[in-house]
Structures are given as structure tokens and as C-alpha cells.
Amino acid sequence: MPSPRQSKIRVLLCDDHAVVREGTRRLLEEEPDIEVVGEACDGLEAIEMVRELSPHVVAMDVSMPRMNGIEATRRIKDIAPSVFVLALTAYDDFAYVTSLLEGGASGYILKSARSPELVAAIRATALGESILDASVAKEVFARIAKRGSAAVSGPGKLTGKEIQVLKLAAGGLSNKEIARELRVSPRTVQTHLASIFSKMSVASRTEAVIKALRTGLLTQADIEVNSLDGDE
Numbered sequence: 499m500p501s502p503r504q505s506k507i508r509v510l511l512c513d514d515h516a517v518v519r520e521g522t523r524r525l526l527e528e529e530p531d532i533e534v535v536g537e538a539c540d541g542l543e544a545i546e547m548v549r550e551l552s553p554h555v556v557a558m559d560v561s562m563p564r565m566n567g568i569e570a571t572r573r574i575k576d577i578a579p580s581v582f583v584l585a586l587t588a589y590d591d592f593a594y595v596t597s598l599l600e601g602g603a604s605g606y607i608l609k610s611a612r613s614p615e616l617v618a619a620i621r622a623t624a625l626g627e628s629i630l631d632a633s634v635a636k637e638v639f640a641r642i643a644k645r646g647s648a649a650v651s652g653p654g655k656l657t658g659k660e661i662q663v664l665k666l667a668a669g670g671l672s673n674k675e676i677a678r679e680l681r682v683s684p685r686t687v688q689t690h691l692a693s694i695f696s697k698m699s700v701a702s703r704t705e706a707v708i709k710a711l712r713t714g715l716l717t718q719a720d721i722e723v724n725s726l727d728g729d730e
Contacts, residue, residue, distance in 0.1 A: 505531065506530075506533040507531060507532045507533065507554050507555060507624045508533055508551070508552070508553045508555070509532055509534050509555050509557060509620060510534075510537075510538065510548065510557070511538070512537075512539075512540070512541070512544040512556060512557065512558045512567070512570070513537075513539070513557075513559040513586070514559060514562040516539070522534075522557065522616075523537065525613050525617070526616075529617055532620060532621075535551045535553055536550075536551045539562075540563055540564040540570075541558075541565030541567060541569060541570025541573075542565045544558065544570050544574065545565075545573050545574055545577070548574050548578050552581075553581060554581070554624050555581070555583075555620055555623050555624050556571075556574060556582070557620065558583050558584065559585075559586050559587075560585055560586070560588075560589070560598070561587075561588075567587075568597050568598055569601070571601040571602050571603050572601045572602060579699070579700075579701060582623045582624060582701060583601075583602060584603065584604060584605060584606070584607060584620065584629060586607060586608075586609055587608065587609065588608065588609050592638060592641065593641075595638055596638050596641050596642065599630075599638060599704055600642070603704070604626070604627070604629055604701075604703075604704050605619070605627075605629025605630045605704055626695065626701055627702070628702065628703040630670070630704065631670075632671070633670070635670035636670045636721055639707055639711060639721050640721050642708060643718035643721060645712075656698075659690060660693060661715075662680060663676055663690045663691060663694065664706060664707065664716065665720045666679055667703050667706070668710070668716050668720055668721050670721075673688065673691075691703060691706075698710070
């Protein structure tokens with residue numbers, strides 16, 4: 499997320515089609531709070547440009563030559579954990595989306611999305627929010643939970659309230675829905691999430707939930723109990 503001195507969200511575009519990159523650049527640069535700092539034509543070039551340009555958000559195509567977006571996302575999160583990756587994809591298959599998120603993406607948006615949806619997704623990604631439909635989030639997190647815990651270092655000790663927030667996030671609830679459920683302000687939820695991110699050494703809600711599932715801090719039961727099916 500941009501600091502007070504860096505008021506603009508620095509975005510790196512990664513797509514192997516020049517026309518797509520040019521159109522996306524023009525769209526994003528119409529927004530006063532967004533700056534496109536570079537363009538990469540494949541995953542390998544994106545990794546190098548992340549090192550050079552320090553973007554806040556990488557808008558990452560998935561199907562590309564030399565290195566696809568899933569592998570590029572993994573490597574970017576290794577070298578720059580604080581950089582957010584928003585996957586731009588034509589696919590919404592659960593298995594495909596699961597691979598993207600396990601690679602470290604904060605979420606994904608379909609290439610068929612309208613322009614305002616993409617701009618909103620960039621802004622939300624820069625705040626560490628999860629860019630996932632609630633039903634998709636629930637299914638993806640359930641798939642990860644079914645695999646059981648793995649040999650992954652666990653998070654620092656979370657408070658009871660932080661675990662509550664994390665469980666509700668795993669159920670696919672938005673920050674506003676979590677605030678309503680816990681009867682606190684959205685700002686309080688953001689404060690809890692910031693603490694969770696710090697303790698878990700992650701940068702987004704999606705990463706926090708996945709790490710909690712992989713370390714056994716959360717279970718499939720948490721996803722099922724804390725989802726708000728049919729709620730707004």
C-alpha cells in the first residue's frame with residue numbers, strides 16, 4: 499500500500515499482448531491515484547522489473563511464453579513479499595484459481611471484467627484486500643483445507659479477536675461484513691488485519707487465510723461455519 503508520501507498506487511503491467519498492455523495503461527492512467535510504472539511481456543521480465551521498479555501491485559496475465567503468471571507470482575512473492583499480485587485471467591476454474599492463490603496472488607479478475615471493476619480491483623489489492631467472489635473464496639479455501647496442514651512455519655501468536663477475524667475472512671466475508679458480524683467498525687477490522695499480516699509475515703487477507711489453513715490454524719469447519727450464504 500502506498501505510504502503518505504507515495505500517494506499513487508504504482509502498478510506494473512504484465513501481459514504478452516502489447517495491445518492489451520497499452521489499453522490497460524491508458525485506462526489506469528486516467529485515474530489520479532494510479533501510476534503505471536512499467537510493462538513486462540512475460541513472467542521473467544516481470545520479475546526483473548519488480549526488482550528495478552518496486553511496484554505496489556503487479557497486474558499479472560497468466561498464460562504467457564517463457565514463464566507463466568503462476569510461476570512468476572511465486573518468484574515475485576519470494577523476492578518481494580510486500581508486492582501484491584492481481585491475476586488477470588480468462589479462466590475461472592476452481593483448480594486454476596487455487597493454483598494462482600497458492601502462488602501468492604491476492605486474487606484474480608477476469609479479462610472480461612468492465613473497466614471500473616479493474617480499477618476497483620487494483621485499489622482493493624493495494625490495500626491487501628482479497629479480490630475473490632465469496633462463493634469462489636469458500637470453494638478454493640475448502641480445497642486447500644482438505645489437503646490438511648503442511649510443514650509450513652506457523653504464524654506468531656494471534657489474539658482471540660484476530661483469530662475471529664481470520665475465520666470470518668476464510669468464510670469469504672468482506673471487511674464490512676466482518677465488522678457487522680463482530681459489531682465493530684471497519685477501521686477496527688483493518689487494524690486487526692494489519693496485526694495479523696505482521697504476525698504471519700504476509701501481505702494480504704488471501705495469503706493469511708491460506709497460510710492459516712496450511713499450518714492448521716484454521717480448518718475446513720471454520721470455512722463452513724463462518725460463511726454467510728445468501729447474505730449481501
